[in-house]
Amino acid sequence: MKIAEVGNIIEFKDGLKGVVEKVNENSVIVDITIMDNFHDLEMEEKTVVNHKRYKILANNE
Template sequence: MFTPDKKIAQPGNIVEFERNDIMFKGKVIPSQCQRSVIVDLTIMDNLDEIDFEFDRTVVAHENYRIIS
């Protein structure tokens, strides 16, 4: 089971999150969002295999955990 943490990610951090029972990992990019972050998913090796329409997505602070 995925458990998000309470930390707020900064641009450059690598975060992971779950969406539709799939684990995603990406790099936080600069934005003006206050309650979420924009995550660049192109660092994922298997992004092409996952049928996800976009290479960036918005993730609320309470839905991710920082991994580096």
């Protein structure tokens, strides 16, 4: 299992995408405001995602 790093873009929970802001032992904190339809989702700006529950889409390199 590859663990995301700060700045990576990840996909989780059926298509939600976000930028990793902090990496914890078992999870990452993700900013989901990069999504075009963020305001339609009625969600908080940040969310916590377990390492087992996401896929890395883009590296921060």
